[in-house]
Amino acid sequence: MSEGLAAAGIHKTYQIGSARIRVLAGVDVAPVLGAVTVVQGASGSGKSTLLHVLGGLDRPSMGEVTWNGQSVYGWPRATLASWRNLHIGFVFQSFHLLPELTALENVEMPAMLARRPAIGASRKLLDAVGLGDRVHHLPTQLSGGEQQRVAIARSLRNDPSILLADEPTGNLDPATGRDVINILLQMQKERKKTLIVVTHDDTVAGLGEFRLRLADGRLSPVS
Amino acid sequence: MPVELFLAWRYLIPRRGFVMFISLFTMLGVLLGVATPIGVLSVMEGFSNLLQEKVVRFHSHVTVANGDIIYDAGPALERLRSDPDVIGVTPFAHGPVLVQFQGRISTPFVRGIPDDGANSAIPIRPMMIAGEADLAGDTVLVGEAWARRNAALVGDKIMVYAPRHLEAMKQNYEAMQSGDSDAPQSAILPNEYTIVGIFRSGLEDYDTSVILTSLINAQRLYKLDEGLHGISVRLRDADPVVVQQVTERLNGQLERPLFARSWMDQNRELFNAIATERVAMSIVVAIILLVAAFCVCNTLITVTVLRTQDIGVLKALGAQDIHILTVFALQGLIVGVIGSVAGSVSAMVALRQLNPLRAWIRDHFDVDVFSAKVYSLAEIPYLLQPETVLLTVAGTLMACVLAAMVPAYYAARIDPVEALRYE
Numbered sequence: 001m002s003e004g005l006a007a008a009g010i011h012k013t014y015q016i017g018s019a020r021i022r023v024l025a026g027v028d029v030a031p032v033l034g035a036v037t038v039v040q041g042a043s044g045s046g047k048s049t050l051l052h053v054l055g056g057l058d059r060p061s062m063g064e065v066t067w068n069g070q071s072v073y074g075w076p077r078a079t080l081a082s083w084r085n086l087h088i089g090f091v092f093q094s095f096h097l098l099p100e101l102t103a104l105e106n107v108e109m110p111a112m113l114a115r116r117p118a119i120g121a122s123r124k125l126l127d128a129v130g131l132g133d134r135v136h137h138l139p140t141q142l143s144g145g146e147q148q149r150v151a152i153a154r155s156l157r158n159d160p161s162i163l164l165a166d167e168p169t170g171n172l173d174p175a176t177g178r179d180v181i182n183i184l185l186q187m188q189k190e191r192k193k194t195l196i197v198v199t200h201d202d203t204v205a206g207l208g209e210f211r212l213r214l215a216d217g218r219l220s221p222v223s
Numbered sequence: 224m225p226v227e228l229f230l231a232w233r234y235l236i237p238r239r240g241f242v243m244f245i246s247l248f249t250m251l252g253v254l255l256g257v258a259t260p261i262g263v264l265s266v267m268e269g270f271s272n273l274l275q276e277k278v279v280r281f282h283s284h285v286t287v288a289n290g291d292i293i294y295d296a297g298p299a300l301e302r303l304r305s306d307p308d309v310i311g312v313t314p315f316a317h318g319p320v321l322v323q324f325q326g327r328i329s330t331p332f333v334r335g336i337p338d339d340g341a342n343s344a345i346p347i348r349p350m351m352i353a354g355e356a357d358l359a360g361d362t363v364l365v366g367e368a369w370a371r372r373n374a375a376l377v378g379d380k381i382m383v384y385a386p387r388h389l390e391a392m393k394q395n396y397e398a399m400q401s402g403d404s405d406a407p408q409s410a411i412l413p414n415e416y417t418i419v420g421i422f423r424s425g426l427e428d429y430d431t432s433v434i435l436t437s438l439i440n441a442q443r444l445y446k447l448d449e450g451l452h453g454i455s456v457r458l459r460d461a462d463p464v465v466v467q468q469v470t471e472r473l474n475g476q477l478e479r480p481l482f483a484r485s486w487m488d489q490n491r492e493l494f495n496a497i498a499t500e501r502v503a504m505s506i507v508v509a510i511i512l513l514v515a516a517f518c519v520c521n522t523l524i525t526v527t528v529l530r531t532q533d534i535g536v537l538k539a540l541g542a543q544d545i546h547i548l549t550v551f552a553l554q555g556l557i558v559g560v561i562g563s564v565a566g567s568v569s570a571m572v573a574l575r576q577l578n579p580l581r582a583w584i585r586d587h588f589d590v591d592v593f594s595a596k597v598y599s600l601a602e603i604p605y606l607l608q609p610e611t612v613l614l615t616v617a618g619t620l621m622a623c624v625l626a627a628m629v630p631a632y633y634a635a636r637i638d639p640v641e642a643l644r645y646e
Contacts, residue, residue: 057539058640078543085541096536096643100233110540112226138238154540 003068004194005054005162006030010063011217012049023049024060025217031162031194031210036185038208039198040222045214047198048166054196055164056084085114089155089193091184093167095147097139103150104135110157125153129183145176152184156191163188165197169204181207227546230537231553234526242526246558249522253562253619254569256515260508260615261570261607266577267504268611269604271497277425278493279486281433283313283345283455284466285473286489289480292450299481303456308469311457313337313345316441318452322434323382323413324373331369331432333383335441336455345455347422347435353377354420358437362419366430370421377420382413383434385444414444456483463487508615515562516622519555523630527551534634535642548628548635555627559620566619567612574605 012024023046031037041047052058054065056072064071067087072080089110090096097106107122126135129149131142139147148168155163168184169177181204188195198214199205211222235246287299296314303312316335321328336345338358347356352367354377363383365375375381391411416436424430442448458469466485473483487494527534534547573580581603585591593603 052640055539057643078545081538081541081543083541084539088541090539092539092643096532096539098533098536100237109226109537112229113537113541113546115226158541 004031004033005065005067007054007060007065008063010050010053010060010065012046012053012058013061022217024053027063027214027217027219029054029212029219031196033161033194034192035209036188036195036197036207037210037212038205039196039212039214039219040202040205041198041200041214043200046217047200047214050214050219051164051166051196051198055088055090055162056080082114085110086158087160087162089158089160089163091148091151091155091163091165091168093170095139095144095151095171097147097150097154099139102136102138103131103142103146106139106150107153107157110154114158122153122157125156126150128187129153143176144172145180148172148180149183152180152187156187156193159191161194163193163195165195167199167201168197169199169201174203177201177204227549227553230550231557234530234533234550235554235557242529245522245525249518249558250562250565252518253515253558253623254566256511256518257563257566257615257619258570258573259511261567261612262573262605263504263508264501264611264615265570265574265605265607266603267497267501268608269606271494271501272606273425273604274493274497275486277429278490279461280346280350281424281426281429282486282489283311284458284461285456285470285483285485286453287456287473287477287481287483288453289482291480292447292452293454293481294448294450296451296454299454299477302476303454303473306473308458308460308465308472309456310459311345311455313455313457314438314451314453315345315455316438316445316447316450316452318386318441318445320434320444321384323384324375324379327373329369329373331434333363333385333434333436333441333444335436335438335444338437338439345457350422350424351420352423354418356420356422358419358435358440360437361414361416361440362436363416363440364420364422364435365418366433367421367423368427368430369432369434370418372431375418377418379418380415381418382415383444384413387444387446388413390446414440416440509618512615512618512622515619516626519558519623520626520629522558523551523554523627524633526554527630527634530634531637531642534637535639535644538637538639539643544635547637548631551631551634552624552627555623555625555631556620558627559623562623563616563619567616570612571607574607577605578602 007027007029010024010027014021014023027050039047039050049058053060056065059073065073067083072083075083098109101109103126104119104122107125108117108119111117111122123135126132129152131146131149134142134146142150165184169181172180184195185207187193197204197208205211212219213222237243287303293299300312300314303309313336317332319330320333321330336358347364356364358364363381369375388411395411422435442450458466467487470483470485477483537547581592
């Protein structure tokens with residue numbers, strides 16, 4: 001039985017009108033626990049889809065995603081959602097903060113969904129990402145870099161073992177992007193998380209301990 | 224605070240943006256949807272209640288009769304007076320007469336009731352607006368509307384022709400036909416009565432067509448001797464259900480052919496008409512609630528579409544379908560609760576201000592929205608009953624939650640990946 005998260009034989013196809021588009025064509029991946037794995041690939045290569053499939057958001061057309069040997073898509077929807085809540089932390093390219101909530105409330109949201117709110121823990125996380133003085137600001141009152149730092153804090157709130165980052169610097173200028181990726185890596189290292197980053201940015205890709213390339217629906221190691 | 228309630232409130236009343244106005248207008252819709260039925264039903268209830276009160280005041284709760292003349296009413300009167308549920312008993316004679324006053328002829332009913340304290344079921348004194356309620360001797364009390372129409376005042380005299388006069392006419396006619404010139408012929412003279420008081424029952428019908436006199440006078444007019452047309456009975460408990468129960472019990476105890484009829488039985492047509500009107504109004508009220516429900520549904524569909532991406536984010540963070548469903552169903556409930564509370568308070572304020580508002584409209588626009596001539600009521604009556612408020616609020620809350628379930632179910636089933644891509 002494999003430890004943690006693994007995917008085997010993942011296929012994903014979309015039906016758009018009469019066209020059948022194959023995005024993933026037999027992906028196998030087992031991220032090394034506590035390490036940073038980077039998935040590179042051109043735009044539209046299926047990187048985000050792979051991340052969604054790994055995170056339990058998008059059911060594959062074929063293949064299995066397992067958690068400690070159990071197929072996560074075999075679970076009921078509520079169990080899958082609960083697993084996502086406790087074991088997966090997402091960081092999106094477009095930040096995806098909830099616009100009606102303050103930075104603090106956004107970070108607290110995963111804990112509220114898990115019915116174990118503790119606002120102090122969220123405040124500490126915001127302090128850790130350097131936003132201790134912006135806790136009551138709405139997303140629209142924060143810069144792009146600040147919003148992504150809030151998103152990083154949010155992804156860590158329930159102390160998940162897996163972090164999935166989808167182009168975390170894609171919407172940021174290079175300098176801010178560097179800051180954000182450094183914070184993400186710092187958090188990953190301090191908290192010993194398994195981090196999977198998908199990116200088309202070579203600079204970001206160079207920071208990964210393990211590098212994979214997604215092309216033609218398949219993953220291959222980058223030498 | 225549970226996360227569902229926290230999110231429902233934030234989405235419904237956001238800190239900024241147009242959604243807040245949509246929510247406020249929805250609540251306004253629910254407010255009107257609650258206030259209108261409460262107001263309308265309270266006025267109808269008040270009107271019906273006042274009508275009942277006036278009918279009962281004049282006719283009492285139960286009438287005992289035998290469909291003809293009761294010649295030996297003593298045992299029945301004894302039985303009724305000793306009944307624990309009965310607080311008043313009034314024997315009466317009642318029938319149509321022909322009244323001549325200052326050359327005008329009218330055909331009211333005369334109602335004879337005891338003038339010696341034996342009338343304990345029909346309280347006349349509270350109805351008096353002029354003169355005295357003293358029926359001793361050849362006196363009558365006339366209704367306000369009859370007095371107004373005939374320009375009659377206290378102290379005026381009226382001439383009354385009754386069945387006994389018709390019988391005398393018939394005897395004279397038969398004597399004439401027989402050709403017997405020696406047969407005695409009687410002069411047919413009407414009875415003269417003095418108006419000693421004017422009453423106002425509050426019902427135009429009674430105030431126009433009923434004349435009160437002493438039981439002895441009525442018995443004389445109808446040649447009843449000691450006979451009666453019926454017995455009015457006032458009960459301790461005026462609740463219609465109790466009245467009906469006591470009426471049924473009395474029917475089991477009275478010797479045939481005597482029978483008891485409640486005031487509801489005697490005025491069934493009138494109250495059936497009111498009941499029919501209430502059913503029609505209830506349909507209108509249900510439609511109003513339906514419109515409010517559509518209003519809620521429409522708003523939540525809008526909010527759901529606006530929040531599609533947020534729903535995707537929440538699902539990525541681990542929200543279950545039931546969380547999302549609850550968030551949107553709660554929005555319907557919140558709209559319902561706020562709208563219901565505001566609507567109930569508005570209805571109460573509006574009902575209190577109904578008559579001042581009517582006076583203001585009359586003074587400023589010369590329009591009387593509730594004419595006293597038409598309704599025989601000086602003020603718009605209303606009776607705000609807790610069950611009216613509770614039923615309306617419960618119906619509204621149910622409608623709001625059910626209306627919210629459609630968009631809530633849709634929101635719960637949104638595919639998170641599609642939602643995250645949604646712009």
